[in-house]
Amino acid sequence: MRKLLLGSAMSLAMVSGAGAADLYTKAPAYAPAWSWTGFYIGANAGYAWGRDDISSVQISPGAAAVDLAATTAATSPSLRPNGFTGGGQIGYNWQTGNIVFGLEADFDYMGLRASQSVTAPFPSAPAASFTANTSMSTDWLFTARPRIGLAANNALFYVTGGLAVTDEKFNQTLALLPPFVVTSAASTTRAGWTVGGGVEWALKQNWSAKVEYLYADFGTLTTSGVIAPAAAGSTTNSVHLTTNIARVGINYRY
Numbered sequence: 001m002r003k004l005l006l007g008s009a010m011s012l013a014m015v016s017g018a019g020a021a022d023l024y025t026k027a028p029a030y031a032p033a034w035s036w037t038g039f040y041i042g043a044n045a046g047y048a049w050g051r052d053d054i055s056s057v058q059i060s061p062g063a064a065a066v067d068l069a070a071t072t073a074a075t076s077p078s079l080r081p082n083g084f085t086g087g088g089q090i091g092y093n094w095q096t097g098n099i100v101f102g103l104e105a106d107f108d109y110m111g112l113r114a115s116q117s118v119t120a121p122f123p124s125a126p127a128a129s130f131t132a133n134t135s136m137s138t139d140w141l142f143t144a145r146p147r148i149g150l151a152a153n154n155a156l157f158y159v160t161g162g163l164a165v166t167d168e169k170f171n172q173t174l175a176l177l178p179p180f181v182v183t184s185a186a187s188t189t190r191a192g193w194t195v196g197g198g199v200e201w202a203l204k205q206n207w208s209a210k211v212e213y214l215y216a217d218f219g220t221l222t223t224s225g226v227i228a229p230a231a232a233g234s235t236t237n238s239v240h241l242t243t244n245i246a247r248v249g250i251n252y253r254y
Helices: 002-026 065-074
Strands: 038-059 082-096 099-110 113-122 125-137 140-152 155-175 181-202 207-224 226-228 234-253
Touching: 038 065, 038 099, 038 207, 065 113, 065 125, 082 113, 082 140, 082 234, 099 155, 140 181, 140 207, 155 207, 155 234, 181 234
Parallel strands: none
Antiparallel strands: 038 082, 038 234, 082 099, 099 140, 113 125, 125 155, 140 155, 155 181, 181 207, 181 226, 207 234
């Protein structure tokens, strides 16, 4: 009887062990969560639009106040530049838990363009007229920005902000009574700030894709007008450029 019970117990133990082993081998393998840590390089493309507010201050001894007010208004437009933007970026992320810290720098073409032309009569002498031509443009954009985000598996939701630099070109001519023309021009590198956010999705292997929005403010540029032929008077322009950027991008992570 004892031998029979012992044999039954051993048989049951063997069957149970075999079943457990079978269940173990059939259990799905554990898939580790995506990690955003590492260096990456990528490209982006999108659309930029903004606002260039121009404020003119003119001093012209002997000019009628109504005429001075008219020319000042014509040389103080609010332009709406826009254009294509695209380029490349490089950065590094470090993830702890579901918080991701990063630093990114990008250099892009940014073709903002806008212009305005106004021809109007002098209020004090309607038979005579003046013409004001104003234009602005940029060709490139550089940003260097820390990022902080929240990772949810293969998605990263982040905010970002930092340095923004662009080249800004401004030109304005004011044709008064012949032969007098006032010319204001500037071509300079402008440093400002940017802030924004985006969402990035991890794709297969080392690739990820993102959608991003940035707002940039490049401060106020001041220019002085030159009157030719030389005459009494002066003109000063203050030019304030702000820009919105919406773009998509793709990154390769090392």
